[in-house]
Amino acid sequence: MKDVNVGICGLGTVGGGTFNVLTRNAELIAGRAGCNIRITRVASRRHRDDMDLGSVPFSTEIFDVVNDPSVDVVVELIGGYETAKELVLAAIGNGKHVVTANKALVAVHGNEIFEAAEKAGVVVAYEAAVAGGIPVMKAIREGMAANRIDWIAGIINGTGNYILTEMRAGRAFADVLKEAQDLGYAEADPTFDVEGIDAAHKLTILASAGFGVPLQFDKAFTEGISEVTPYDIAHAEQLGYRIKHLGIARRRDEGIELRVHPTLVPKSHLIAQVDGVLNAVLMDGDAVGQTMYYGPGAGAEATASAVIADIVDVARISASTGALRVPYLGFRPEAMENLDVLSMEEVQSAYYLRITALDRPGVLAKIASILSEHGINIESIMQKESELKDGRIPVIILTHTVQERQVNRAIEEMESLSDIDGKVVRIRAENFN
Ligand SMILES: NC(=O)C1=CN([C@@H]2O[C@H](COP(=O)(O)OP(=O)(O)OC[C@H]3O[C@@H](n4cnc5c(N)ncnc54)[C@H](O)[C@@H]3O)[C@@H](O)[C@H]2O)C=CC1
Ligand SMILES: N[C@@H](CC=O)C(=O)O
Numbered sequence: 001m002k003d004v005n006v007g008i009c010g011l012g013t014v015g016g017g018t019f020n021v022l023t024r025n026a027e028l029i030a031g032r033a034g035c036n037i038r039i040t041r042v043a044s045r046r047h048r049d050d051m052d053l054g055s056v057p058f059s060t061e062i063f064d065v066v067n068d069p070s071v072d073v074v075v076e077l078i079g080g081y082e083t084a085k086e087l088v089l090a091a092i093g094n095g096k097h098v099v100t101a102n103k104a105l106v107a108v109h110g111n112e113i114f115e116a117a118e119k120a121g122v123v124v125a126y127e128a129a130v131a132g133g134i135p136v137m138k139a140i141r142e143g144m145a146a147n148r149i150d151w152i153a154g155i156i157n158g159t160g161n162y163i164l165t166e167m168r169a170g171r172a173f174a175d176v177l178k179e180a181q182d183l184g185y186a187e188a189d190p191t192f193d194v195e196g197i198d199a200a201h202k203l204t205i206l207a208s209a210g211f212g213v214p215l216q217f218d219k220a221f222t223e224g225i226s227e228v229t230p231y232d233i234a235h236a237e238q239l240g241y242r243i244k245h246l247g248i249a250r251r252r253d254e255g256i257e258l259r260v261h262p263t264l265v266p267k268s269h270l271i272a273q274v275d276g277v278l279n280a281v282l283m284d285g286d287a288v289g290q291t292m293y294y295g296p297g298a299g300a301e302a303t304a305s306a307v308i309a310d311i312v313d314v315a316r317i318s319a320s321t322g323a324l325r326v327p328y329l330g331f332r333p334e335a336m337e338n339l340d341v342l343s344m345e346e347v348q349s350a351y352y353l354r355i356t357a358l359d360r361p362g363v364l365a366k367i368a369s370i371l372s373e374h375g376i377n378i379e380s381i382m383q384k385e386s387e388l389k390d391g392r393i394p395v396i397i398l399t400h401t402v403q404e405r406q407v408n409r410a411i412e413e414m415e416s417l418s419d420i421d422g423k424v425v426r427i428r429a430e431n432f433n
């Protein structure tokens, strides 16, 4: 059996998991790949005392891996934008295949990297970059090839979902974030997780592969979970909804919606049951209907599972013809469309609104009249008499689906009323129709 030599750059959570699983399951993996996958180099800033690398040479210089002529596949697991880009382009320049788990890299520099790889006749594989261990890129690029995909919605950040799940059980945001960091789920800079940047990276990639549009991370709307309060989590539950942090991409005639934000989802929907570090991606294809992909979105060996699946794909190619099997974003470059990303004002959604009203006669009527003037139908309304405090009373409204522009104008008007105190809290809601 032929040998395919792999060099790992970055021996952190995912690098360590990849080394361990590749070593532990070497024989089984070789049986599937049809070649021996050998780790012949590892480079990372620091040696890990908790790992035994056996006879595999270790260095602190990642470019040693890229410049080693015996390495066939460079596995980029350092994270970040610029050095990772330099490393991957250098590997491509040296005729090596690349496997990466780096969604920031793919979402921001993917168009350039894929073009370089295409020219060089090598493969850049990135299954682990989206929804960790779930083989969702394989599903979307290969399994969904027959379909026009109309929308994709997913819980695509494990850390954020872990935090929201534990907050529902009464735990404090900061404690849970610390735990997610200790478990190796969070990004090096955890604001990427809590402010939705990481989810926006992944959504950008999913939308491109789903709709056949170039990667355009800079146009994604990004709102994280840092403003979600236990109060709104509890009240959404009372309305029959759960707050999840979703990435939503929808193809419309006018363009595409590309947005990441906390979202109310019906408690009865499967996606509402996805808790902890688990991720789920739901997509709607015109032929198959709705399908959902579920599993661990982060963690050492769960992510390594996706990294190694890519190594196996690439090794099969490396060991035989060198032909590229699947286009990078599922579509041939000449078949990609330049659909515009719509502004948030043009997005269509339902809304949960929490208004702090002064306890005066006629306030509810004024709120209802503003909503009606802006063409917003109310699905349900709750006035929390039991929470009347200092003459203020919370009013919680769930609307039907409307254009975000209408809701923005209605909120502006409500906030200008002397009967309304402070800002109106707004969380988008989805029923997946
Ligand atoms: N942790 C997880 O569950 C998941 C992580 N990812 C992605 O995988 C990649 C790696 O993530 P983790 O393993 O969690 O990060 P990590 O921080 O645990 O590991 C990165 C390793 O690379 C090394 N490194 C970084 N820059 C370097 C440089 N210039 N030279 C030498 N060594 C360098 C660091 O010292 C560290 O050991 C990131 O792109 C991340 O977004 C993707 C899916 C899940
Ligand atoms: N920090 C990310 C890791 C996987 O992509 C997450 O929490 O989902």
Ligand code: NA
Binding pocket: 127, 128, 129, 130, 131, 132, 133, 134, 135, 136, 137, 306
């Ligand atoms: Na994946």
